[in-house]
Amino acid sequence: MKQLMSGNEAIARGAYEAGVTMAAAYPGTPSTEILENMVEYKEHIYSEWSPNEKVAAEVAIGASIAGARSICAMKHVGVNVAADPIFTYAYLGVNGGFVLVSADDPSMHSSQNEQDNRYYAKFAKMALIEPSDSQECKDFLAEAYEVSERFDVPVLFRVTTRISHSKCIVELGERKEVGHKPYARNIPKFVATPAHAKIAHVKVEQKLKDMEQYANTSILNKIEENGSKIGIITAGIAYQYVKEVFGDQVSILKLGFTYPLPMDLIRYFASKHETLYIVEELEPFMEEQIKAAGIQCIGKALVPNIYELNPDIVAQSLLNEKTETKKVDVNVVPRPPVLCPGCPHRGFFYTMSKKKNTVVTSDIGCYTLGGMEPLNAMDTCICMGAGFSAGMGMAKAFEVSGRDNKVFGVLGDSTFFHSGITGAIDILYNKGKMVPVVLDNSITGMTGHQENPGTGKTLMGESTTQMDPTDIMKAVGFKVLVVDPCDLKAMDDAAEEAVKSEEPTAIVTKRPCVLIKGLPPFKNKCVVNRENCKKCKMCLKVGCPAVFFKDGTAYIEASMCVGCEVCKQVCKFNAIEKVGE
Amino acid sequence: MNDAKNILLVGVGGQGIILVSKILTAGLLKAGYDVKMSEVHGMAQRGGSVTTQVRYGKKVFSPIIGVGQADILVSFEKMEAARWVEYLKPEGTVVVNNYEIPSIVIASGKADYPQGVIEALEKVFKTVTVDAGKAALEVGNIKTQNIVLLGALVKALELTDIDWIEIMKEIIPAKMVDINIAAFNKGMEL
Numbered sequence A: 001m002k003q004l005m006s007g008n009e010a011i012a013r014g015a016y017e018a019g020v021t022m023a024a025a026y027p028g029t030p031s032t033e034i035l036e037n038m039v040e041y042k043e044h045i046y047s048e049w050s051p052n053e054k055v056a057a058e059v060a061i062g063a064s065i066a067g068a069r070s071i072c073a074m075k076h077v078g079v080n081v082a083a084d085p086i087f088t089y090a091y092l093g094v095n096g097g098f099v100l101v102s103a104d105d106p107s108m109h110s111s112q113n114e115q116d117n118r119y120y121a122k123f124a125k126m127a128l129i130e131p132s133d134s135q136e137c138k139d140f141l142a143e144a145y146e147v148s149e150r151f152d153v154p155v156l157f158r159v160t161t162r163i164s165h166s167k168c169i170v171e172l173g174e175r176k177e178v179g180h181k182p183y184a185r186n187i188p189k190f191v192a193t194p195a196h197a198k199i200a201h202v203k204v205e206q207k208l209k210d211m212e213q214y215a216n217t218s219i220l221n222k223i224e225e226n227g228s229k230i231g232i233i234t235a236g237i238a239y240q241y242v243k244e245v246f247g248d249q250v251s252i253l254k255l256g257f258t259y260p261l262p263m264d265l266i267r268y269f270a271s272k273h274e275t276l277y278i279v280e281e282l283e284p285f286m287e288e289q290i291k292a293a294g295i296q297c298i299g300k301a302l303v304p305n306i307y308e309l310n311p312d313i314v315a316q317s318l319l320n321e322k323t324e325t326k327k328v329d330v331n332v333v334p335r336p337p338v339l340c341p342g343c344p345h346r347g348f349f350y351t352m353s354k355k356k357n358t359v360v361t362s363d364i365g366c367y368t369l370g371g372m373e374p375l376n377a378m379d380t381c382i383c384m385g386a387g388f389s390a391g392m393g394m395a396k397a398f399e400v401s402g403r404d405n406k407v408f409g410v411l412g413d414s415t416f417f418h419s420g421i422t423g424a425i426d427i428l429y430n431k432g433k434m435v436p437v438v439l440d441n442s443i444t445g446m447t448g449h450q451e452n453p454g455t456g457k458t459l460m461g462e463s464t465t466q467m468d469p470t471d472i473m474k475a476v477g478f479k480v481l482v483v484d485p486c487d488l489k490a491m492d493d494a495a496e497e498a499v500k501s502e503e504p505t506a507i508v509t510k511r512p513c514v515l516i517k518g519l520p521p522f523k524n525k526c527v528v529n530r531e532n533c534k535k536c537k538m539c540l541k542v543g544c545p546a547v548f549f550k551d552g553t554a555y556i557e558a559s560m561c562v563g564c565e566v567c568k569q570v571c572k573f574n575a576i577e578k579v580g581e
Numbered sequence B: 001m002n003d004a005k006n007i008l009l010v011g012v013g014g015q016g017i018i019l020v021s022k023i024l025t026a027g028l029l030k031a032g033y034d035v036k037m038s039e040v041h042g043m044a045q046r047g048g049s050v051t052t053q054v055r056y057g058k059k060v061f062s063p064i065i066g067v068g069q070a071d072i073l074v075s076f077e078k079m080e081a082a083r084w085v086e087y088l089k090p091e092g093t094v095v096v097n098n099y100e101i102p103s104i105v106i107a108s109g110k111a112d113y114p115q116g117v118i119e120a121l122e123k124v125f126k127t128v129t130v131d132a133g134k135a136a137l138e139v140g141n142i143k144t145q146n147i148v149l150l151g152a153l154v155k156a157l158e159l160t161d162i163d164w165i166e167i168m169k170e171i172i173p174a175k176m177v178d179i180n181i182a183a184f185n186k187g188m189e190l
């Protein structure tokens, strides 16, 4: 059967066909749909949203040790979080096959950096496999499990946004039941003490040598020879761009098994061509190694190492061909993403935007948009968890330097479960003078509404224990002020009280994301009374896309408004009224 | 570049572009083409500028195109057409919805919505202006603007041999099918 599938759907299908029984992940663009699609195979595969990537990797590692073929998936920066168990598991080796999917995001469509995770394979000493389209996502995954079990190594399966989110035609196969490998306690293998690790390191170096030999003849690496003087080595999505530009006009060595690199095969290919080009997206991962092996080639001297490639960039780099384009004479205004109308985060950030002498260390989620125009109520956003802990560092530094800035450390509910709890403990343990704030909108918003430990539902749709950030903060030892962030007076009171409080005090803002399905319908809307409007533009300061100026006065677009009343509360002239019910 | 055809759909998060690309790719697939489609999810969906690319032909390699390579640009919002025209071939066609959604920069009073977008497009490119909002209201649901534009796209690309009605029946929930078919037909007439 043939079907149009995204790379992520194809990875889920590939896991099913390869006989995988265990899957764990934490959401993150562009990886999220891998596990969302895994649920389709729930008769055969247990899948979970773990609270963070480290937990997901450890769950999948445990399953592999128990004998299952397991998979964990995450976005590129998630691998940073999961790195600790991964590096050691690379030394130990597997029982059931183990694959870590890293979905990188060149061009940072939805990310805070564009790190090239292929280096993790070399760094941790694992095998690296890179598909170039959806069909290969599915087919190469089966091979990844063969490699993992044959060489006793974890496999890094690396995709990028354009692989994950592009749909192409896929020919489906059948599931191969492989069952679970037997499990028996094996202390030297799975207990990573220094004594065992010393032995494991020697072994893993040998495994790399063996894998390199294997890679030379692997079905994932193939030469498309046409007798040209030029030869191109490429992998991943860059292969598709090379084919788009050159078709059958040049010889190509297409690599799918990219660490350890098949150096004999590369040397052979190089010897057949006068000039060798390396076309790879982002860093010169292959080029560096190929040059180090003494093989002449041209790569990043021509192909950019910043942002994603496309056929046009490849043509420009290698052929110096510039595509003709035409522009039109229009002053195009930027269209950045914004907090939705009715978003509960708006009330909190509006409150912060009014405060002087205040520092807001924030974090990653929809609420990062509180740092954009016109709210601009944010000082930092680094990585998940840093909303609390970087705030702690700033608060301590202010204390030492004798400044009196008030620090609010902010993160969302999913981020709280991910890596906020340890930061909260640090604040209390080390007596941080700051206010931790959890913006609890009852869902993992930014990545498209995944369940989390606070929602009472699992990925597989089962009801489960619902954990409340308020209870957890209390259990840690904070006094907790729970507030509806869209009630601006209550929000401001809570912020003032928390700052003044003698006891360590935290705030939890509680109001669900307006996009959650199944919420009661929004019956009310806000409308502008044009008679009363004094055109002061205060209402524009809340940064709601439904509120703008039209024909000289404020105007609220009825089709967008959900009646949260934040704009109504900032209007000093009663020009915004509530209607409906 | 080989002879694949390139479609670029642009608009604002929430305008229903993904559904259109889904119907489009299903139809092209049924017609026997090789098809690749690329969309970007995540951050941009919160009211930001969004794009989807659809490529079809005998054999398609890259799921995306660079500047100057789209045969047709379908813009679900007026200003977005101007933002993305650079991706159009010089001889390409713009199908533009005469519908304004102010971006937050405009809404918060920091800039004005640009004037004369359609005229500027017409000066440089073959331009088809569609009033999808009006057409959608005429069929009875403003949310069918996206399908009106699908109709206009199918007409502009002369893909009328494909049984789009059948495809829509497969993809769109039953109680919404009729109104969407009406919207599609409206788009074909415009």
Ligand SMILES: Cc1ncc(C[n+]2csc(CCOP(=O)(O)OP(=O)(O)O)c2C)c(N)n1
Residues within 6 Å of the ligand: A026, A027, A028, A029, A053, A075, A077, A078, A081, A364, A365, A366, A367, A384, A411, A412, A413, A414, A415, A416, A441, A443, A444, A445, A446, A447
């Ligand atoms: C280490 C890491 N993992 C995953 C992500 C992707 N990611 C960005 S925001 C987000 C969800 C945030 O959810 P929440 O904290 O509940 O805030 P909301 O978006 O609902 O406001 C995720 C998973 C990331 N940026 N970094």
